[in-house]
Amino acid sequence: MICINGGEGRTVLLTAGTHGDEYEGQIALRRIAHALTQTKVKGRVIILPELNRPAVVAGRRNSPLDGGNLNRLFPGDANSGPTSMIANYVTEVLFPLADYVLDLHSGGSSLDYMPVALAHRGRTPQQAHQIAELLDCFRAPNSILTDGKGGGGATTLYASAVAHGLAALTTELGGGPGVSAAGTDLAEAGIRRVLRQLGIAPEISAPEAKPSRRLRMLPPATTIYSSSHGIFEPLVKVGDRVRSGEPAGYLHPLGRPLDERTELRFNADGFVIFRRFPALAATGDALCGLCAEIEE
Known part of the structure; x- marks a missing residue:
C-alpha cells in the first residue's frame, strides 16, 4: 500500500489487482504513484496496485489460498477466509478514509473487453452528481451507469463503495493474457484527469480526451x-x-x-x-x- 498525504483535501482510493490476471491497472497505478512523488498533492491518495496479492503472485483471477473471487465477496468478513478478510479490510478501514474510489479492471486472461468505465447509480442526488463528475473526469471512450443486476451485483468493490456513500467507478481496459498498452495508457490518463480535476494533484499533466459515449448493458x-x-x-x-x-x-x-x-x-x-x-x-x-x- 502506498499513501501520499498532502494535508487537507479529498481522499481518493485507487485499487488494481482485485483479479490477479488483470495487469493494465496494476501497471497504471505504479506509474501514478511515481508521478505523484514529483508533483504537489493536496489531500490524500491511497494506492493498492496488488489488492489481491495472492492472486497477483499466482497470475490468477481468484486467490490460490481459498479460491476466493475478491470482487464477489464484498463487504467481506473479518472472520472468514483470507480473500473475504481483504474485502472486509477495504470496507471497514479504507472506505471510511475515502471520498472517491476507482477500482481498475480489464478482461484478464479470459475476456477481450471494450474499453469502458462503469458506475452504479448514486443513492442520493449528491452522490449521483459526484459519480457523474467522476465518470466525466475519467473520460473512458465508453461509460455505463449500471443498476448492478449483473457482473457480481452488490458484491463488487465499487458497488460496495457506493453503498457506503462514496463516489466510485470501475473499468474494463481491454483484455487477454498479456498487457494492453492502450488499456494501460487509458487508465493512467483517466486517473491523471480525475486527480487534477478534483484538485488533489492540480499541477499533474493530463491529456485531453473526448467525452465518453454513453452505453447501457x-x-x-x-x-x-x-x-x-x-x-x-x-x-x-x-x-x-x-x-x-x-x-x-x-x-x-x-x-x-x-x-x-x-x-x-x-x-x-x-x-x-x-x-x-x-x-x-x-x-x-x-x-x-x-x-x-x-x-x-
Missing part, C-alpha cells in the same frame, strides 16, 4: 454462453455492431469430431462489449456480451 439473457465443452470459433470482434439473428460464432464439441458444430446467434441488436479470449470453453462460460447506445 443489455440484459444477461442476451449474453451467449457455452452450452458444452468445446472450441469457440468467433465470427465477431469487440466493438462490432450486430443484429438479432446474426451469427456470433461456432462451438465445436470436444471428443466428437464428426458431430456438427453448434451455430451461435445473437438474440438482440447491439455492440459486442466483450468476447471470450481463449478458444477452449467449458459449459457455462460467457462467450459474447452486448451493450447498446443510450439515445439522447
